[in-house]
Amino acid sequence: MLARHTDSVTIVERDRLPDGPADRKGTPQARHTHVLVSGGARALDQLLPGTTQALLDHGAQYIGTPNRLLVLMSRGWLGRFEEMQFIIGCSRPLLDWVIRRRVFTEDRITVRQATDAVGLLGDGHRVTGVRVRDRQTGRTSHIEADFVVDATGQGSDAGTWLTDLGLPAPAEQHIDPQVFYSSRIYQAPSTAGDDFPEINIMSDPTRTDYVKAGVLVPIENRQWIVTLVGSRDHQPPTDETGFAGYARSLRHPVIADLIDTAKPLTPPRGFRIPGNRRRHFDLATWPQGFVVLGDAACTFNPIYGHGMAIAARSALALDTGLRRYGPHDDTGRIQRDIVHTADVAWDMATxxxxxYPTTIGPSPGALARLQQRFLDRLAWAATGSRTVAAAQLDVYTLSEPPSRLLAPSVILGILLGPRQPARTEPPLTSDEQPALPTPSD
Incomplete structure (x- = not known):
């Protein structure tokens, strides 16, 4: 996107980038489930036209929702209605590789690999470049720049960099559910079709005071990535026997049944989720020529699948701001617009x-509790109402604003509730049932 506005773009990258879709140290969460919701996929295609199709061409899975997404909510399984939105399921290394290949076809973009950004040049009025350090030699040098974007992720030092320029430190919110992941990749069994659905067993805060959930996502090469989620006192194990046992202890055993028929390709790997953290970079005093976006500005509990989508939408907000104001004036206004792209995802996650009482953060107020009762009723109605389910998925996939939930037809559906009893079993089709073990197994 920056190449649309300038003659030269330099990416400062801490890793040495692999030639293909492979793990790298700078993305420690890459071995866990990643999904790109439709609102994020559309934003990515605006930035790099054709990227979604390129992902699919390399084996990523197009998961229509809810026709190819089975979700166990608090009061039963979501109805398997016709497609309303979609999710792209693939490994994080594949996603990174496909995007890198498309970005690097632009001649104006160069990469300084194995290099850390360690500070900003300039002063509190204007940023004029970046101070960098070579990871191999330890030597520091300066890169002069008209415009600097911090997209260094959740480990960003932007707050310190700003105070070094004499500006106030940004306020920060941290809401931490103390969540842990354990993930494993499997080869799907031959009995599972190429369009086998994603399965999401959600944690239920109406019945337990701790997080316990699991998800099975089809990805490239006929593989499944399975991630189990738990809070501090209920951490999903990282040994083979413990992983299988934890999957079976979820609210429904369907994921455990399915992985019993699949071939494990990796050992279970754990990861501590840093929680939700938002740095308020929408300061009254902001230097020209500098913005912060993506996880460097706002990090979400990844169980909700919004991080990559917000990163893409942040880049679009930056593009809009540069077109409207240019790179030298009103950077503070551009930064505020970037901050607001995360509002909906932040509200949903937090x-x-x-x-959950184990979450580190402020206690919900009366308004928040009222909103949650409304959303509980909405989730219940969505299990049996196409109208309500469509609105819920539109908002969840960041395709529509929350006001979509207040449409008269949606409110009526919420008031009426589902017209059928709750589904206690996942709505697998007759073609999908063979992927489950038979009783003799």
Missing amino acids: RQDLR
Whole structure:
């Protein structure tokens, strides 16, 4: 996107980038489940036209929702209605590789690999470049720049860099549900079709005071990535026997049944989720020529699948701001617009996480509790109402604003509730049932 506005773009990259879709040290969460919701996929295609199709061409899975997404919510399984939105399921290394290949076809973009950004040049009025350090030699040098973007992720030092320029430190919110992941990749059994659905067993805060969930996502090469989620006192194990046992202890055993028929390709790998953290970079005093976006500005509990989508939408907000204001004036206004792209995802993640008493963060107020009762009723109605399910998925996939939930037809559906009893079993089709073990197994 920056190449649309300038003659030269330099990416400062801490890793040495692999030639293909491979793990790298700078993405420690890459071995766990990643999904790109449709609102993020559309934003990515605006930045790099054709990227979604390129991912699919390399084996990524197009998961229509809810026709190819089975979700166990608090009061039963979501109805398997016709496609309303979609999710792209693939490994993180494949996603990174496909995007890198497309970005690097632009001649104006160069990469300084194995290099750390360690500070900003300039002063509190204007940023004029970046101070960098070579990871191999330890030598520091300066890169002069008209415009600097911090996209260094959740480990960003932007707050310190700003105070070094004499500016106030940004305020920070941290809401931490103390969540742990354990993930494993499997080869799907031959009995599972190429369009086997994603399965999401959600944690239920109405019945337990701790997080316990699991998800099975089809990815490239006929593989499944399975991630188990738990809070501090209920951490999913990273040994083979413990992993299988934890999967079976979820609210429904379907994921455990399915991995019993699949071939494990990796050992279970654990990861501590840093929680939700938002740095308020929308300061009254902001230097020209500098913005912060993506996880460097706002990090979400990844169980909700919004991080990559917000990163893409942040880049679009930056593009809009540069077109409107240019790179030298009103950078503070561009930064505020970037901050607001995360509002909906932040509200969804933190509102849910704050329902658990083990979460580190402020206690929900009366308004938040009222909103949550409304959303509980909405989730219940969505299990049997196409109208309500469509609205819920539109908002969840960041395709529509939350006001979509207040449409008269949606409110009516919420008031009426589902017209059928709750589904206690996942709505697998007759073609999908053979992937489960038979009783003799």
